[in-house]
Amino acid sequence: MQIDWLTVAAQIVNFLVLVWLLQRFLYRPITDAMARREERIETRLSEAKAARAEVEAEATRLREKQQELEASREEVLRAARQEASDLRTALEDDLRKEMEARRKTWETHLEEERDAFAARLRQRAGHQVIDIVGRVLRDYAGSDLAGQVAATFLQRLADLDAEAREKLSDAARRADGPARVESGVPLEPSARSRITRAVHEHIAPDIEVDYREDDALLLGVRLTIGEQTVEWSATRFLGRLETTLDEVIEGSSRRRSDRAPAKA
Amino acid sequence: MEISPDAWVLYEWRGLRLNATIAFTWVVMALLVLGSWAITARLSEGERVSRWQVALEVIVTTIRDQIAEVGADRPRRYLPFIGTLFLFIATANLLGIVPGYRPPTGSLSTTAALAICVLIAVPLFSIGARGIAGYLRSYVQPTPLMLPFNLIGEISRTIALAVRLYGNVMSGTVIVGILISVAPFFFPVVMQVLGLLTGLIQAYIFAILAMVYIGSASRSRHRADDPPPNETGD
Structure with missing residues (x-):
């Protein structure tokens, strides 16, 4: 058991040199490399965590958005249904109004047609009646229809009350034109002279009398002096006939319109 | 039979003798340094790491963990010294x-050199951690009366460290030599295998004891009063 102090010193130096060499070639490179790797792994882990957090946040956001979309889809569907319902109601209303307007137009049109028809019928019936009455009077009474009309008018003129007669006289005095006699049928000269005489006798002795024909009067005579008028006409009979005809037409059109909605 | 490799002189020049101890120490140093350099020259910091690098990393981290287990605050500070010892x-x-x-290591000169290195390293690390005053104060703890005993303890544990390593390694070599002369075939192989085991254990014990000494001297005052570690590792 011996110690060579020179060897001891050499070994100490050797050991210190080895410490320095290993520190240079082993410990520092290895620990640095491990530290860098750990740092990088740490960085990547933190990056992965951040990315994961980001993705989770994104997923949460998307989920919320989806829920919002679901909710809004329900809302939109409900609004669309409501809108469709409103639109249908509005369209139905429009259609109903249009149908109503068409029906009114049709009724107005019908009314006008009926009126026109009634007017034509009245006119024709009047002429027919007058013609028939005139023929009957001629065949069985030996008298013409115009003469009878004149006679009836004369009778009416004679039957005027005093007040009416006075008004006519006043009108004749104020009037600067002739008295006008209108008839639905042409009057014979004899009938005209009888009427002229009656006017001179009952109203004004010296007034001039002017004769005209008016188809609208049909069977009748109208005396006009200024603003005063005396009239006898068979149109009142025709008026009654017209009323009867109106009632007949009204009844038939009502039956037709009653049937029309039933079909619709 | 030569017990110590110191006596095996390989080369002599003007009174300077190159004995086997120094020569084989250089061989070991060359092996360690070249091996480390060969591996660390191609260090990888990515995911793919070579097996040799993994082996080195395992060795370095194991030593570091052992240092940390002994209780050192900053293992990296002691890693070069303790790691090189091991x-x-x-x-x-x-x-x-x-x-x-x-x-x-079968030469008392080598083990003495290593023990002297530990003897010097203990106060150096202690001064580096606590300052000169703190280190000197530890010799008069708990009372100034303990100063001679502390000094004797310091020296005796250095000698114990050196002799323990020398004795174990030298004895292994000697026993193998004796067994070869007695039973040349079977027993020397068993003793060689045992020698590998005891060689590693001795390296571990030496390094750990050195760390315990350094650690206990470098700790703060309240921990310096802890009972001394058990030295009967062998």
């Missing part, structure tokens, strides 16, 4: 299976 002793012992090789 690696040098372990390599020197493990190479004992190579025929013709004589472990330098």
Whole structure:
């Protein structure tokens, strides 16, 4: 058991040199490399965590958005249904109004047609009646229809009350034109002279009398002096006939319109 | 029979003798340094790491963890010294299976040199951690009366460290030599295998004891009063 102090010193130096060499070639490179790797792994882990957090946040956001979309889809569907319902109601209303307007137009049109028809019928019936009455009077009474009309008018003129007669006289005095006699049928000269005489006798002795024909009067005579008028006409009979005809037409059109909605 | 490799002189020049201890120490040093350089020159910091690098990393981290387990605050500070002690002793012992090789740790000069290094390192690390005043104060703790005993303890544990390593390694070599002369075939192989085991254990014990000494001297005052570690590791 011996110690060579020179060897001891050499070994100490050797050991210190080895410490320095290993520190240079082993410990520092290895620990640095491990530290860098750990740092990088740490960085990547933190990056992965951040990315994961980001993705989770994104997923949460998307989920919320989806829920919002679901909710809004329900809302939109409900609004669309409501809108469709409103639109249908509005369209139905429009259609109903249009149908109503068409029906009114049709009724107005019908009314006008009926009126026109009634007017034509009245006119024709009047002429027919007058013609028939005139023929009957001629065949069985030996008298013409115009003469009878004149006679009836004369009778009416004679039957005027005093007040009416006075008004006519006043009108004749104020009037600067002739008295006008209108008839639905042409009057014979004899009938005209009888009427002229009656006017001179009952109203004004010296007034001039002017004769005209008016188809609208049909069977009748109208005396006009200024603003005063005396009239006898068979149109009142025709008026009654017209009323009867109106009632007949009204009844038939009502039956037709009653049937029309039933079909619709 | 030569017990110590110091007596095996390989070369002599003007009174300077190159003995086997120094020569094999250089062999061990060259092996360690070249091996480390060969591996660390191609260090990878990515995911793919070579097996040799993994082995080195395992060795370095294990040593670091052992240092941390002893209780050092900053293991990296002690890693070069303690790690080199372990690696040098372990390599020197493990190479004992190579025929013709004589472990330098079987020389009392080598173990004394290592123990002296520890003896010097303890106060250096302690001063580095606590300052000179703190270190000197530890010699008069708990009372100034303890100063001689502390000094004797410091010296005796250095000697114990040196002799323990020398005795174990030298005895292994000696026993193998004796057994070869007695039973040349079977027992030397068993003893060689045992020598590998004891060589590693000795390296571990030496390094750990050195760390315990350094650690206990470098700790703060309230921990310096802890009972001394058990030194009967062998």
